[in-house]
Each structure stands twice: as C-alpha cells, then as structure tokens.
Amino acid sequence: MSSGDEQEERGGKGAPPEQLALIRESVREAKKPRAKPRTWRGAALAPELPVGRVLVDRGALHLDRYFDYAIPEELDAEAQPGVRVRVRFGAGKGQVHKGRREGGGLVGGFLVERRAESDYQGPLAALAQVVSPERVLSPELLGLARAVADRYAGSLADVLQLAVPPRNAQAEKKASPEPLPPPGVPGAGSWERYARGPGFVAALGAGESPRAVWTALPGPEWAAELALAVTAALASGRGALVVLPDGRAVARLDAALQAVLGEGRHAVLTADAGPAKRYREWLAVHRGSVRAVIGTRAAMFAPVRDLGLVALWEDGDGSHSEQHAPQPHAREVLLLRAAHAQCGFLLGSWSCTVEAAQLVSTGWAQPLTAERAEVRRAAPLIRTVGDAELARDEAARAARLPSLAWQAAREGLRHGPVLVQVPRRGYVPKLACERCRTPARCRHCAGALQACEDGTLHCAWCGKPEPRWHCQECGAFRLRAQIVGARRTAEELGRAFPAVPVRTSGREHVLDTVPDSPALVVSTPGAEPVAEGGYAAALLLDGWALLGRPDLRAGEEALRRWIGAAALVRGQEAGGTVVVVAEPGLRPVQALVRWDPVGHAVRELGERAELGFPPVSRMAAVSGAPQAVSSFLREAELPTDAELLGPVPLPVTDPARPRRTGAPPPGEQWERALIRVPPGSGAALAAALKTAQAGRLARSGGSGAEPVRIRVDPPDIG
Known part of the structure; x- marks a missing residue:
C-alpha cells in the first residue's frame, strides 16, 4: 500500500465525512505526477513568475516598448522589478525574438515587471545579468517618466537617462543614514510681507497641498522664504523638492536650509557634482533617508518619498529647459508631479512668466504677492x-x-x-516700427518678420513674403533694427x-x-x-x-x-x-x-490668446533636410485642428562657431516647420509626431532615414 493509501486508511477510520473528503482530496493531489520545471537551454527558470518585462536602454522611438525575457532560476532572488539588468539585444546569430536576435550584444535596461506568462508565443531569450539588486526604478518614477515621454513625443528610455543617474558601485555599498524625525512647524518669518504668505506656510505645515504663483519682493530674502516653505512641508511628515536655475542659486538656498534645518535633512543634486557624490545623494533620497531635495534641473526627477511640495525658482530662466532628448522643461515636469502626487506647488520669481499668469488665470494656482506699499518700500527707484x-x-x-x-x-x-x-x-x-517700436509681424500667422539679403521681408514662421508692410499702430512704413x-x-x-x-x-x-x-x-x-x-x-x-x-x-x-x-x-x-x-x-x-511684472504677463497672455500663441496654443517644431521634413509631414497623421506654418529655411551653421543643440550640421541647409494646435489637442499632436517618427525609424532599421528633429513646445519660435 502506498503512503497515500495508508494515510487514507488511518484517517478514514472514525473520521467525520467532511474530514474524510479533505483527506481523499489531498491523497489524489499527492498521487498526481509532478510537472517538470521549465527550462531554457537546459537551465532551470524561476519557479514563479519566470517572465520579466524589460525596458531596454535604447532611446529610438520604434523601440519604445517592453521586451519579454526568461528569468533563470539563479537570478530569481535578485531579479525584482526596478533593478538594472543586462540583456542580449540587437543583430546577431541566433533565434529572432520580437524582431531582435538572441545573439546580439549585451545592453543595459530596467526590469519593469515579473509575469507568469508572455504574450509572445515563441521562445524567449534569457536575462543575462542583474547589474545590482538596488531597485532604483520605482513605480512612481516609472509613471512620471512615461507621462513626460508622452508629453514631449519622446522615448521612455531617454527620459529615464535623465531621471536615474549612472550607477556607482561604491555608493551602493554604503548604507544610507537613518531618516531624522520631522522638524517643528516654522513661523511665517518674512512671509509676513505677503498677504497670503503666512497662510501658505501654515497650510503646508498642516499637511495640505496649496498651489501658488509667488512674485517675490526684491532682495535676498527669497532663499530664506523658500527654506521656510520646505521646512513646513517636512514638518507635516512629507517630502519637498526645489529646482533652481543654476549652482549659485542652489548654494544660496543650501545655506538658508542649513540655517533653518541643520545638517542631514536635505540633499543637493546638481549636474556638476561628481558621479559618486551625485549617486550617493540620489540613493539617500531614493531609500527615504532624506526627504528634501534641492538642485538644478537634474533634480526635477528626484525620487522624493511622500511629496508634500514641489517648487521652482525663476521658471523663465532658459537653463530649466533640458537640452537632451526629449528636452523637457522643469516647470512642466513639476506640474506633472504636483498633479500625480496631489502635493503642494510653488512657482516663484522676482518676475512673472506668461505660463505662470496662465496658471493663475485658470484657477489652478493662487497668486502670492505683496501689497503695493510693500513693493514700493522694497523696490529701487527706476x-x-x-x-x-x-x-x-x-x-x-x-x-x-x-x-x-x-x-x-x-x-x-x-x-x-x-x-x-x-x-x-x-x-x-527683431524688426520693429521705427516710430513707435511695435514689433513687425506677419499678417497671416502673426510670426516675426525678417529681412532677406535683398531687403525684402518674409515671415520667420510661415515663410510668406510681406512686400507692403506698414505699422498697424501708427501707420509708419519704416523699420528699425x-x-x-x-x-x-x-x-x-x-x-x-x-x-x-x-x-x-x-x-x-x-x-x-x-x-x-x-x-x-x-x-x-x-x-x-x-x-x-x-x-x-x-x-x-x-x-x-x-x-x-x-x-x-x-x-x-x-x-x-x-x-x-x-x-x-x-x-x-x-x-x-x-x-x-x-x-x-x-x-x-x-x-x-x-514694478508690475504680473500686469505685464497678464497683458501678454491676453494678446497671445488672441493671436493663437503659446502657451494658450501648443506648438511643435519639426526640422531637418527639406526632403526629410516634407516626407515626414506627409506621413504624420496630424490632428484635424492642426495648423502648419512653413516650412522656412534655417540659417546655415558656421563650422567655425560652436554648434548649438538641435542646430543643423555645419554647412547643411535645413528647414523648420511649426505645427500649432488649440488647447486640448496637445496630447494628440505629440502622439501623432511620435508615431510618425517611430514609423520612419522602423522602416529604415533605425539608421538609414534622414534625421528629422522634433521638439514639442520649443522655447524659441522667433
């Protein structure tokens, strides 16, 4: 008699019917033949969730998706979602999996998810290596990166290159310090100079999520006021993130936070810090040891836990616009973070941008300004x-x-x-009326007029000539430059x-x-x-x-x-x-x-709304060789309400001068087209551009197509 039969015989004597049924069921299960473990080329795979979805570190748009890999049993413990991995990817000898050959070179990536089965029906290539057991890609950071990639018609891999700093093994081996207890709720301090300042700080300290556009009074107090806002967010048990335009501003806020909070409560993330220091600081934030981060635009993706406040100083500064693909702006990234995390938001500056005025006009944020008497006391005589x-x-x-x-x-x-x-x-x-200085604009699209070498005028946006220009304000016919x-x-x-x-x-x-x-x-x-x-x-x-x-x-x-x-x-x-x-x-x-930057921004916003200018509308720039731009625009399925402006020739780059990011190669003639859509169609425009670019790259194998550069919300459309 088998062991199972013996168990049934012993357990069945005098046992209740329910218990007897359970015993018989367990015996039947024990007698079933055990399934052989799944293997890959003779090697055993992970017993549970043997399929890993990997985001490969390749920024090409036609590769902007996840790839499935088999997880060997020896990597089961370390291969957790969020870790860095290495996989075989690219051309080579071997089986083709989802368009790539198993025998390709090793490339880096992130393990995004573990699954029981793969949607792919063929054999899977195996995960080659877990680079580090540190789970650096959290679900929150992955979601933010995907949102940024979609907004700017870019790839997820490119965004993660900006969001996750390069690994430093020595920094990972060092344990991060234990988090310090929250500080006490600070007083209002110099926020008393603003009508709603004390209420804003108190709301942050109480765990609320106020959103404000702050027009700072002149003087050096702005750093101390930002430090108080950060302290209030920390006092509520939450985290805080502040992005500043340059290292000098970071140093001033760093000193102000040291004075208010002391050592060990905030991290400084800047691009010019060494790789070891930057990664060590980033890990301390990622592990939850530090709850406050300040830095330049490199810090806009900092993985702060339980965000209570995101803040940006001087959003009009050009250094907030990232130069690497997909070229996101720190203001837009922080707006996405505030919306996703439902946290406080503070946009501060001595001046006021049109985008800041729009946030107030829509009611998304409240103005945080001083009374006119206070402004007159603080401002110099002009x-x-x-x-x-x-x-x-x-x-x-x-x-x-x-x-x-x-x-x-x-x-x-x-x-x-x-x-x-x-x-x-x-x-x-730019060109302007000689008499009243009104800017010279195109009658068709309101773009800026430019003078050709022969003296004729044409539009820098749509390229249409303007042979009979005269000033709409005063009627004069002469221009000044x-x-x-x-x-x-x-x-x-x-x-x-x-x-x-x-x-x-x-x-x-x-x-x-x-x-x-x-x-x-x-x-x-x-x-x-x-x-x-x-x-x-x-x-x-x-x-x-x-x-x-x-x-x-x-x-x-x-x-x-x-x-x-x-x-x-x-x-x-x-x-x-x-x-x-x-x-x-x-x-x-x-x-x-x-000293009225807010009034100036409000009037600018009204005029841009009438003319269809950003930020009321959304724009994208498509540039490249004339044939490539023309082909791209034919293939792209743009939204029905999209308006095409141009293309117009771009200035030829001088080989002797430094080349700007996004500029044509030296000596080559490129063109640029602008695509404008009304409010509500920005996401559709970005998706259409991304799909068209991915199709071009897929058909050419990623390298044969003439380059076409796409930039959503270009900072310069003059």
Whole structure:
C-alpha cells in the first residue's frame, strides 16, 4: 500500500465525512505526477513568475516598448522589478525574438515587471545579468517618466537617462543614514510681507497641498522664504523638492536650509557634482533617508518619498529647459508631479512668466504677492533714458553712457558698488516700427518678420513674403533694427571712472558675490553677482539689444533680466536707483518702472490668446533636410485642428562657431516647420509626431532615414 493509501486508511477510520473528503482530496493531489520545471537551454527558470518585462536602454522611438525575457532560476532572488539588468539585444546569430536576435550584444535596461506568462508565443531569450539588486526604478518614477515621454513625443528610455543617474558601485555599498524625525512647524518669518504668505506656510505645515504663483519682493530674502516653505512641508511628515536655475542659486538656498534645518535633512543634486557624490545623494533620497531635495534641473526627477511640495525658482530662466532628448522643461515636469502626487506647488520669481499668469488665470494656482506699499518700500527707484534724450546727450554719443546714468553711477559709488548690465554679444534684434517700436509681424500667422539679403521681408514662421508692410499702430512704413556690442564697456567705464575698481562677470568668469565697497561691476544678463548689503545703483544699458531679439518672448525676457538685476539693488528708502536705457513708452519698460511684472504677463497672455500663441496654443517644431521634413509631414497623421506654418529655411551653421543643440550640421541647409494646435489637442499632436517618427525609424532599421528633429513646445519660435 502506498503512503497515500495508508494515510487514507488511518484517517478514514472514525473520521467525520467532511474530514474524510479533505483527506481523499489531498491523497489524489499527492498521487498526481509532478510537472517538470521549465527550462531554457537546459537551465532551470524561476519557479514563479519566470517572465520579466524589460525596458531596454535604447532611446529610438520604434523601440519604445517592453521586451519579454526568461528569468533563470539563479537570478530569481535578485531579479525584482526596478533593478538594472543586462540583456542580449540587437543583430546577431541566433533565434529572432520580437524582431531582435538572441545573439546580439549585451545592453543595459530596467526590469519593469515579473509575469507568469508572455504574450509572445515563441521562445524567449534569457536575462543575462542583474547589474545590482538596488531597485532604483520605482513605480512612481516609472509613471512620471512615461507621462513626460508622452508629453514631449519622446522615448521612455531617454527620459529615464535623465531621471536615474549612472550607477556607482561604491555608493551602493554604503548604507544610507537613518531618516531624522520631522522638524517643528516654522513661523511665517518674512512671509509676513505677503498677504497670503503666512497662510501658505501654515497650510503646508498642516499637511495640505496649496498651489501658488509667488512674485517675490526684491532682495535676498527669497532663499530664506523658500527654506521656510520646505521646512513646513517636512514638518507635516512629507517630502519637498526645489529646482533652481543654476549652482549659485542652489548654494544660496543650501545655506538658508542649513540655517533653518541643520545638517542631514536635505540633499543637493546638481549636474556638476561628481558621479559618486551625485549617486550617493540620489540613493539617500531614493531609500527615504532624506526627504528634501534641492538642485538644478537634474533634480526635477528626484525620487522624493511622500511629496508634500514641489517648487521652482525663476521658471523663465532658459537653463530649466533640458537640452537632451526629449528636452523637457522643469516647470512642466513639476506640474506633472504636483498633479500625480496631489502635493503642494510653488512657482516663484522676482518676475512673472506668461505660463505662470496662465496658471493663475485658470484657477489652478493662487497668486502670492505683496501689497503695493510693500513693493514700493522694497523696490529701487527706476529712471529711464529714451531715444530722444540719447540724441541730445553729448555724453551718450561719446561713451555710450547717458548723463543720467553717469550721475547715478557717480552718486552710487559714494555709498557702495554699482552694477552695470550689458547684453551679451550675439543678440540679434527683431524688426520693429521705427516710430513707435511695435514689433513687425506677419499678417497671416502673426510670426516675426525678417529681412532677406535683398531687403525684402518674409515671415520667420510661415515663410510668406510681406512686400507692403506698414505699422498697424501708427501707420509708419519704416523699420528699425539695431545690433549693439558690449565688449568695450568695461574699458570705457574704467576710463570714465579712473579711480574706481572695475570687476566683470560673464560667460567666461561668473562672480558669486562682491564686497560692499565702491566698485563698478559689469555683468551680462543672468551673471550678476550679489553685493553684500545690495548695490547702491544699477545701470541697464542698451535696452534695445534685449527688446529687439527675434523671439516671441523678447519683451518678457527683457523685463525678467532687468528685474533680476534691479532686485539686487537697495530699496528706494535706502537710496537705491536703477537707470534703464530704453524707450520709456514700451510696455516692458513701463512694467519695470511700476514694478508690475504680473500686469505685464497678464497683458501678454491676453494678446497671445488672441493671436493663437503659446502657451494658450501648443506648438511643435519639426526640422531637418527639406526632403526629410516634407516626407515626414506627409506621413504624420496630424490632428484635424492642426495648423502648419512653413516650412522656412534655417540659417546655415558656421563650422567655425560652436554648434548649438538641435542646430543643423555645419554647412547643411535645413528647414523648420511649426505645427500649432488649440488647447486640448496637445496630447494628440505629440502622439501623432511620435508615431510618425517611430514609423520612419522602423522602416529604415533605425539608421538609414534622414534625421528629422522634433521638439514639442520649443522655447524659441522667433
């Protein structure tokens, strides 16, 4: 008698009927022949969930999907969702699996999921290696990366290259510190200067999720105010993430957080940190040891647990726009995170972008501003010098320094340093009416007009000629363009003030701070150092070089640059004065005089809504060789409400000059087409562009097609 029969015989004597039935069932199961373990080329596979879905580290759009691999038994314990793996992928000898051959080279990837079965009916290639048991790809990070890829018509692998830093084995071996207990709820501090400031901080501390667009008062207090907002989020038991435009801003907020929170409560993630340090800090955040993160745009994907606040400082700064595919903007990524995590959101700046004004106008965020009396106390006195004054000014004709600016500099040097802002070389102004300075725009699409070598005008967006232009505001027929250099400004000022030291801050050498002593500090926009105690005065020279750029954002950007410099000057009550050399009647100049960046952004938003400009509409740029662009546009199944502008020729890149990201190869003639869709069709546009690009690459095998570059929401559509 078998062991099963013996068990039934012993258990059946005197047993209740229900127990007897259970015993008989267990005996039948024991007598069933056991299934042989599944194998791959003789090797046993994982007994449970033997199929792994892998995202291969290949950014091509036609490969933007998951691939199934068999999981060997020896890798069963380590092959968990979220780990880095290596798999065979690409051309080679062997069985073809889903369009690839088993004998290809080893490539990296992420194990996304374990499954019992595969949708693929053929034999599966095996997982080659688990690189590390660290589960670096969480479901939350994967979902965010997919949302960003879909929004920008990019691949998931490209986004994850931005989101997950390269592995450092030594950093993984070190244990992260234990998380510290939450701090206490902070007081409002200098947030008292804003009408809704104390309420915003209190709401964060209470675990709520307020959303605000913050127009910061001039001065250095912004870093301390951001630190209080981060502290309030931590006090509620949640995490916080702040993205800043550059390392200098990160250093200021880092110091403010050290003063409020002390050591060990926040991590700093910047692209210029070494790979070991950056990965070590990232792991501390990923493991939950640190709940607050600050950094440049490299930090926008930081895996902060239980997000309570995402914040962005100076969203109009161009450094927030990623240069690697699919070129996401930090503001949009943080908006996605705030929506997915249902957390607080803070968009702060001394100025105000049109996108920020749109968030307020739709009711998605609330304005966080100071009363006008508080603004007047904190802001410096603004004075203007227009064309009429310059024409009559002997000093301006001799040294590019109007008499009013000369007097302001001389008076300011008695009390401290004086800032002189000059445009960078390379600013090329757009065309505008010579009489009233209204920008010259196309009658068909409202794009910026450009002058050809033969003097004729054409649109930079749709390419249509404009033979009979006249100003819609004043009726004039003459246009103006002006290119101003700034190379000799420091030398000219040195001759004008021979006894005063002159310091420069620009692309080659950027100063962080300057002492509170008389000096002339010549800086390009965005490179202005902070003066201890604030500048006594500032001179904003050559305003037309900023206002005249061939860019939809020229006025907004000029105002942002001016306010960024003027915010470093002492308040009017302390004698701070700013002189701007620009036509007083222009809207950005008036907004600066009144210190009203929000009003300027609201008016810009209204005009863009009438003309169909971003951000009210969504746009995408398609560029490449003429034949490639034409073929792509024919194949793409664009939304029915899409409007095609162009294509128009792009300037030929000079081989002797550094090549910008996305620029044509040197010497090649490329074209660019703009595609515009109304609100609500942005997702459909991105999906159509991504599908068309994936189809082109699949038909060519990924390498034979002429390159066509796609950029959703391009920052420059001038």
